[in-house]
Amino acid sequence: MSAFWLTLTVLVLSALGVVIGRARAVSVAGGDVRKLHSLPKYYGIFVGFTVLIPSLLLLILWLVTPPLEQVSTQPRMFVVLGIAVLLMVLSLIRITPDLRARNAVERVVLGLLITAASLAILTTIGIVLSMLFETRNFFGLHSWKDFFFGLKWAPNFRGDSELSILPLLWGTIYISLVALLVSVPIGLFAAIYLSEYAGPKTRGVSKPLLEILAGIPTIVYGLFALLTVGPLLLRTFGSGGLLGVDWMTGATAVLTAGLVMGIMLIPFVSSLSDDIINAVPQAMRDGSLGLGATKSETIRQVVIPAALPGIVGAILLAASRAIGETMIVVLGAGALAKFSLDPLEAMTTITTRIVSQLTGDGDFASPETLVAFALGLTLFVLTLGLNVIALYIVRTYREQYE
């Protein structure tokens, strides 16, 4: 019997347990359910849980334990089903009017809830462990000094590659900077206008419209960068273009990816800053306006300074988004790893390289593939650091005015 059918059989057995358990509870009470400690259905669920959980755990254990994997499926079926039936009989015998079935069932449910909540922790541990493990393998094959302090990224699938994160990190930071240069002024001014000037009507229309930009999948932005913004920039800055200069040779460039990423981040910056500006107490504005300051002076000299820590937090969150963004840079930034200040040149980022190293045909044990895990771990640490700092700043800022 395959694992799937075995699971299904166990499920059916425990469903049967629910029905029989309920009936037995009613019968031990002599038909008078008031004599029971709990409602009859809890006795049924009690039997169901007693059958289901140990048998399923046993099955899972059997599936993941390597020596038992070799054993044929016949004994597995007998052991699992035998235990299920045994547990059903035992739990049915235990049913008496005094059995606190509800309490037992609720304890199990609480256990399930705790398991679900700890899954979040498990995910994080899984992320860190899986990447740590492969990163260690990578550093066994490749010098860590070259990875962190080397200056060249030149993977070579015949071996002897130079794999250094620095050029990739530079590309990542440069593109993120361009994105922030686009999104922060636009997002911030939009937030200021929406929270301080706009009437409820304007706000009600333009805020959700701006937030549509945040709901658009990144692949759409990637395509927009590759097929619309890139060629547009090329026609402006490329040879024979509108400006008559020859600064750009291909559609993929830092500016292409940065601009589009900036568009994507506008609603992110604006809605976060909007919340933060709204949290500034009205009394501070009233005080400033009462002294004769104009509205813009109040905003510049009172509201923004008061909201500054929160806004910095919002910008850091946007920066962490920009660093981890993948599809826009994969399609719009190019593949050249180099140190350059020219925003019209193609450059590459950490995320782009992760995709290209892991989607190639490379051998999974080669440093050229494993480097992706080291890159991923660096990316994880980087974005996690930014988030923790940003969340800390935003939280202390909020507490300040509560």
Added chain:
Amino acid sequence: MSNPLKTSLLTLDARTKKRNAAETRFRAYGIAAIGAGLAMLILLLVTIFGKGLGAFQQTFVTLNVPLLEEKLDKNGTRDLEKIKKVSTFGYAPLLKKAMEETLTEYGIETNLKSKKQAALLSKSAAAQLRNYVLANTDMIGETVEFTFLANARVDGYLKDRVTRESIANDKSINAAQLDMVDALLAAEVIEKRFNLSFITGADASDQRPEAAGMGVSMLGSFFMMLVVLALALPIGVAASIYLEEFAPKNWITDIIEVNISNLAAVPSIVFGILGLAVFINSVHLPQSAPLVGGLVLTLMTLPTIIISTRASLKSVPPSIRDAALGVGASKMQSVFHHVLPLAAPGIFTGTIIGLAQALGETAPLLLIGMIGFIASNAPDSVASGFLDPNSAMPAQIYEWAKRADPAFYERAWGGIIILLVFLITMNTIAVILRRRFERRW
């Protein structure tokens, strides 16, 4: 300012004027910023619909093809095994002949060779013909009317993507062929119409952009969403109930909370690495399977669902819980019988938004191998829908964007329209749910 007596209240002094100008400027910056944001949105939407709507139309060629017995079934035995031996190459002469006859019928003169004439048809035409013959062996010897897809270049010519100037260096089509297309167009042999197979069809090879469709990758996305829904909703709700209703305030629950808010901001590609390392390399689940994609997206969506579920649980007033406890319900009963049903609309809204996010996610899918070109066979059962290699809508779009032929770009934009239709529908449902059922206490 030197003589304050001379200024009147009605004439503004220089400093006030300056301050007022600064005020107006500041306001204008705000309007300009919102205008810029909205302009980007409009530009984006105009680009998507302007470039993508074309993908829903396709150029078709209607030809009467003589199914010559001497080519398909030399012995005349109608033996299916024998007929199967004729490969698609064997069908090419039929297409050439059909094309020649059509040209004569309408009196179109061209000095093109018959091979070049038939090149106006898609490379899938011969396969289409062969499939028909294998299914209807009794039609051999008759002349049957077929509607073939036209070659992507011809399609591009009808959609103004290909022009007489742009084909100067194009080996696959020349000006004489375009003249022929013009004549056939006038004779209504070639026509452009709605193409359902873009929505329902499978991906096609590099050589046949005209035959590529989104259907199979849509199924891939569908099966992934089933996995996400089946796992993320119950686990997310259970985790939120524990954290919101039962968890004691201690360092462990603090860690879980910080952890969840940070997980929500982990770059999606990191989840892809996790999926590759754990689900594929350690647990050995099949690569490129929607099941694995769904598991990865589940982990990614969980924080979103937990955060929104906790918010809606929090919005249920404590008096409800107190009332339930007061009439003798247990803590568990008060939560499951009263709080949870009242929070349900908010939970579903959050879940739909989380699902919409997962539907548009691409990066992690690339790492676990759900790349586009895999989506060429539709799954034939539910199990194969979960376990057989497939792609997903955004990954399919990415695949098309990477291909060299510009005809694929139109399909990528078209694919985006389909994806956006799904996203808009889901978000609209979420908004309606919130508007109709949200309770203010």
